[in-house]
Amino acid sequence: MSQEITAQQLNPEQFIDEKTKEIISIVGDGIAINALSGGVDSSTVTMLGHRALGKRLKTVFIENGLMREGEPEMVAALFRKLGVTVEIVDAREEFLNALKGITDPEEKREAITQTFYRHVFGRIVKASQAKYLLQGTILTDIDETVAGIKRQHNVFEQLGIDPLEAFGYQIIEPLIQLRKDGVRKVGRALGLPAGVFERIPFPGPALAARVIGEVTRERLDTVRKATSIVEGALKDTKAFQYLAILHEDRVTGITQGKRAFGQQIEVRCWDSVDARTATPTKLAFEKLDKLAREIIDQVPGVVSVTYNIASKPPSTIESV
Ligand code: XMP
Numbered sequence: 001m002s003q004e005i006t007a008q009q010l011n012p013e014q015f016i017d018e019k020t021k022e023i024i025s026i027v028g029d030g031i032a033i034n035a036l037s038g039g040v041d042s043s044t045v046t047m048l049g050h051r052a053l054g055k056r057l058k059t060v061f062i063e064n065g066l067m068r069e070g071e072p073e074m075v076a077a078l079f080r081k082l083g084v085t086v087e088i089v090d091a092r093e094e095f096l097n098a099l100k101g102i103t104d105p106e107e108k109r110e111a112i113t114q115t116f117y118r119h120v121f122g123r124i125v126k127a128s129q130a131k132y133l134l135q136g137t138i139l140t141d142i143d144e145t146v147a148g149i150k151r152q153h154n155v156f157e158q159l160g161i162d163p164l165e166a167f168g169y170q171i172i173e174p175l176i177q178l179r180k181d182g183v184r185k186v187g188r189a190l191g192l193p194a195g196v197f198e199r200i201p202f203p204g205p206a207l208a209a210r211v212i213g214e215v216t217r218e219r220l221d222t223v224r225k226a227t228s229i230v231e232g233a234l235k236d237t238k239a240f241q242y243l244a245i246l247h248e249d250r251v252t253g254i255t256q257g258k259r260a261f262g263q264q265i266e267v268r269c270w271d272s273v274d275a276r277t278a279t280p281t282k283l284a285f286e287k288l289d290k291l292a293r294e295i296i297d298q299v300p301g302v303v304s305v306t307y308n309i310a311s312k313p314p315s316t317i318e319s320v
Contacts, residue, residue, distance in 0.1 A: 032131075
């Protein structure tokens with residue numbers, strides 16, 4: 001297991017220098033690939049990889065249909081400004097097909113993992129002749145997977161899976177000793193704008209981690225709209241993370257004077273330092289009230305909005 005470097009111990013410049021050298025020594029004069037999702041970890045690893053390898057790092061954004069509103073274009077435009085070319089790969093159908101009919105959380109995660117690493121990435125890596133995948137796995141991802149809480153989509157070696165054998169390429173994980181607070185410091189030192197290194201965490205399985213029950217195009221649209229409203233409304237709270245979850249249960253509501261057996265959105269807003277433990281933010285009731293109205297007005301089919309008041313543990317930050 002890798003030795004943890006806490007955010008307090010971390011010297012970002014020294015860390016960047018060491019990791020750059022390490023990446024160069026592994027990749028040599030070959031090619032590496034990385035998948036950018038626009039989250040803090042993958043954005044930081046993209047900048048680190050480009051500092052080490054320049055154009056020999058090919059960066060792709062996998063549009064899996066599970067991302068937030070406008071995300072692929074927004075991320076590609078942002079990195080273009082930083083001198084990094086991002087290729088957007090449309091794999092929406094493939095992910096939706098793989099998720100069809102699945103309701104069990106761990107099976108959902110497995111379907112996403114296999115689609116991502118074996119199928120979509122397998123093809124991209126083969127076509128590019130790269131032998132290495134640079135990935136932003138952090139210590140918290142490993143802790144939860146090894147503890148058997150959630151199989152994080154990007155953890156293999158610690159589960160006894162050799163990526164080279166399983167998928168045909170090696171995975172390099174330069175951020176593996178850090179937690180989120182440490183990654184933010186490194187991202188900042190690498191020149192990422194505050195809008196990126198301060199961005200709230202977003203999970204690898206993306207909105208599929210926020211849909212309880214089957215993930216369909218319609219249900220993704222619902223949770224995507226709610227996510228956008230929640231992110232806009234809670235941005236000024238400075239909380240660690242805030243999100244919307246779509247429940248599977250329906251409840252009776254009233255829409256335009258008629259019975260509507262509608263959907264339920266749960267809002268979560270967390271105070272946390274490193275995601276290992278978290279408590280719900282004590283939001284003002286007026287804020288919650290306004291948020292609920294906005295969700296009900298703007299997200300078709302939703303008749304109920306709840307706010308989570310349980311802590312992690314025993315809750316987790318995401319719902320799946
Ligand atoms: P949980 O839900 O396990 O999340 O308390 C801890 C932190 O990790 C982020 N994150 C993920 N969560 N699956 C997850 O469930 C993933 O693959 C993943 N990747 C990142 C999550 O958003 C929270 O900040």
